[in-house]
Amino acid sequence: MAQLLTTSLPLANESIALPEKSCKLCGVQNLEDLMATITVPAAQARQGSLVILATTIKVRDLVRDGFYSVDTLDPEDGGKGYQRLLNTARARRLADYIVAGQDTKDAFLPTSVFLATDKTLYPNSTNNTVTIDTDAVGPFSVVDGQHRLEGLKLAAERDERVLDFEVPVNIATGLTPIAQMCHFLIVNTTQKSVDKAVEQRIVARLTDALTFEDIPSLPRWILKTVEKGEVDKALKLVDYLNSEVGSPWHGKVQMANDDSVKGAVNQRSFVKSVIKFVLTPNNPLGAFKDFEKEKKAFLNYWKAIAAVLDDGESTTLYKYNGIELFCRFSIPFFTRMFDKKSFTVDMMQGALAQCFEAMDGEWAGVGHPEFWHSGGKSSFLNAAALSVIVQEMALALHKTGLSTDVEL
Known part of the structure; x- marks a missing residue:
């Protein structure tokens, strides 16, 4: 834009020299x-x-x-x-x-x-x-x-x-800015779709803002999700896994609006699985009543999984099927860890190894790294197969915990 170099008023009958056209896009001429x-x-x-x-x-x-x-x-x-x-x-x-x-x-x-x-x-x-x-x-x-x-x-x-x-x-x-964000969420979830990962980020921010800021009226289903806080908590768990140095997930999660991460799972799928299986009432992880401990236990769980199953080529372990399977399995597995009163990586790694050794039949290979190689059997699992594998893993885990000195 051209700048006016003088602020003096013109004399009588004196015309103002208008600047030349200086903005091609806006068409500024006067x-x-x-x-x-x-x-x-x-x-x-x-x-x-x-x-x-x-x-x-x-x-x-x-x-x-x-x-x-x-x-x-x-x-x-x-x-x-x-x-x-x-x-x-x-x-x-x-x-x-x-x-x-x-x-x-x-x-x-x-x-x-x-x-x-x-x-x-x-x-x-x-x-x-x-x-x-x-x-x-x-x-x-x-x-x-x-x-x-x-x-x-x-x-x-x-x-x-x-x-x-x-x-x-x-x-x-x-x-207000927070109200503007709310209206964006309303427009783009009630009238047309927005990327689920972006929606999760907004819901999490609104959950954090509930205590400190006035939130405009939201559709009941959105407000219920915000107040429940599950999306906020799940997102924080996923962010923790993705950002913590030494985590097997470090830099592997494709976050909202981030196209730079390829070949791993996206934020929306990971958060969805965490909400569905990890943050449920029947998962004992919440018994800590301390979110920092919950994050650490969840990270140690994935460190133990990686130690047993990741040989450097187990790429599908970090895709949807791996996420879905081990989020589901976390329910019986964390129950066992509470029985042992230990959530260290070594203790969990040993329990996983024993569980996989006790498995037999069609899905015995789930405990071997080759099962999780790209193009391997894990790449072609459907929801029904995942459900069966979790049941088999839970049964094997139960077997390893049975005492042989039982009197009736």
Whole structure:
């Protein structure tokens, strides 16, 4: 953007020399375009305590620097943020469509973009407009519509006519950052899907925020999940395994919005299995009543599993079937460890070895590293087979614990 080098007022009959066009994307050609203030038509709608301004804004204003920002969930920054990663291919497809419709004037985008600010905007009820000073209220957070905005931005770079394309925009005012995140979750779970791993991260953050921040009204099923705290606890267990040095899972879990980790299990599958089998009332791990001890015991369990079964090529041990099997098996196994009153790696490793030695029949190979090699038998297990194997492992574990000095 060109900068105004003087603030002196013009003399009478003296004209102002306007700057040359300096922003190809925004089409800045005059003083008005350089200003951060725009006035647009607006209608105010109240939905409970939520105040929404329904308006239309031209692309040239939407794509100005600092008009909006996207709070992307960053796996490298402790899972902060809440938006999914931008799908550039999806944005380019929209840009192609918008540009192609400029000659025929049949490109349309009726779905509104949802922006939010924690500031208050005051509409003019006399002429049904609202004046937006982005220096004062911006940048707006994009709650819904980041792909539409990126597609329009790409289209405007290719065809300046797109700068005058008007976009329906709903602006929520006075919405705190935590409330903005809640509304993103509502829009993307009740109206359209969002990556389950991103959803898990948001639910966990809301669970942490329950004690300290006001949470907007959420759909009952979302609120119930947040209050229960299972997603938050499961996610913390998985994060611990993935981040702890010396863990067999160190750096192997593909977290939300992280495309850099390949060949291992993804966060959503691991968290789902932990919730389903590890954080259940019949799993004695919760009897510790100390989450730090629970994390340590769960890590030692996987260290023991890796010590027995990982020969460096046992890659499927760290995929869905390995996760599912050993999360299920943790119920009888942790029960045995509580009987022994020990959760050390050595004690668990010995118990696992004895269990595998006691197995016979079709699934006896589950206790050998070769079973878990890529392309091996473990790669082709279905849910029914996993259930049978867990039963066989539990039976073998029970056999190893039976005393031979029993009197009747």
